[in-house]
Amino acid sequence: MTVAQRPDLYPTRVLGEAVPKPRTDPSVWGEAPGPLDGEQLKQYDSNGYLVLDDLLSAQEVDLYLSELRRLGEDPALLASERVILEPESDEVRSVFEVEKVSEIFAELLRSPRLMDIARQVLDSEVYIHQSRVNYKPGFGGAPFHWHSDFETWHSEDGMPRPRAFSVSISLTENHPFNGPLMVMPGTHKTFVPTVGATPQNYHKESLRVAAPSVGSPDRKHLTRMAEEHGIEQITGPAGSAVMFDSNLLHGSNGNLSPFARSNIFIVYNSVENTLGAPYAADAPRPQYLSNREFPSPRGM
Template identity: 55%
Template sequence: MNSAVLTDPYRTRVPERTAAVPRHDPVVYGAPADGPLSDRALAGFDERGYHNDEALVSAADVSRLTEEIGVLAADEEIRAGDLSVIEENSQEVRSIFDVHLISGVFRDLVRDPRVLGPVRQILGSEVYVHQSRVNYKPGFGGGPFYWHSDFETWHAEDGMPTPRAVSVSIALTENYPYNGSLMIIPGSHRTYVPCVGETPKDHHRNSLRTHKVAIGMPDTESVTELAEGRGIEQFTGPAGSATIFDSNCMHGSNGNITPYSRSNVFVVFNSVDNTLREPYAAPQPRPEHIAKHDFTPVTPRGTV
């Protein structure tokens, strides 16, 4: 067995329920002088694991992005290919991956200083895109995303060594309390929950399509323990609002049976000092469109 696995503080995909462990790594690596977030905002991120911005991008940006996600969803070649995930029941598009590579609109977005600034500040380094996707949660059929820590999956299946990564979720539609908006357990990023079960080959083909697959999902007792005394934060707000959250936050979202769709852009930035290794608990790495092995730093727009 790989010696790195034997000494891994974030062991997971274990045979039976294992006690949660405290986080072994910092949350915030930068300082107020390193970016746009204030000392108070950084302290809040360190404590809760997330930062919410009510207007990260403008209405004009939202309009361009919304038009683009419609174009992508209507593209039959994309729908039929590996980049798309189709809802199990409604057969609607659930997610499209690699949007920063297949769309100039999204390529510009990941290089936008409004996005990159706080990300590089929190992680205290240059960053690259580990994953990008659009999540579609159409009315009358958008499925749920069950409770999970992204880092648990990225560590087990992608080989990400530590949780020195953040996700940026930008709302392209109004986020109501009832149309499947993001939920996070505050402070859960400081506790790592190992998951039970062995990762099967090509696990991503099912895990991204349905919430019924148990591998990589925390047990209900652990989620309950995390929520006790912390509660659950639900993120509502207008199109253009965004939530930046730590990779180890326990989060999820309900399904959407309302008439009001909920779509968002989801970009994962990883530190260039935290690049991928061999998977820690999977037979092979996930495909490149899900976990990038191009660690080239993202350069902000307006720079050479």
């Protein structure tokens, strides 16, 4: 197994008992002014997430929904590794690295209204670590099991610290019944290791199955965290968004309703937190899952 050259501050994929540990890093990394006000930063720091109302206009929602449909019907793209299908059907589950296949999405992902928030919270220049559109179709969109994104990015991508966050932008209304994002507020302040070695090419399994075999905290820890922190659903109209810390425990139920729950998902990482060798995997995941074309902090 590849051994990372940098100190491992968050050991995971352990053998035996997983022991949660307090997070040693902040979630808001500086005090620079930016788009978020003091109260918003306080909420994000305390809860690990922040809802952004009316991020997109109705016209923008229509534009991005049209582009999402186009990507899901592109034969060349459908034949590529960037596309992940639902576990029980041939319907599209996710399309990754959308800034490489869509100028429309690239413009949004690199826009100041998103990048300036990332620069403010992470107190540095930033880059896109991962992007995708999720389709979550009606009558069968599969669940995403409870997990911390940072646990995966640390173990399989070599991200040293949780100096990253995600933005999920709704392109359809998030109802309680169509599989909206669920979070455990405040869990971003505790790192919960998972048990078991990372299988070779594990991303081919973990991205498609409802309950991956490795990478999710065990039921004992999930139960304790839920009892301590509670569970909240993030519902809201198309055009709203939620930003959440890379270490926040989150997941979503399956979609048995007729109504799709589609979104744009972007991960912003600090250029001072770039990827190295995986901490608990034989090889890094592919480029379309973990961007290694990051800028030098000295060149910004």
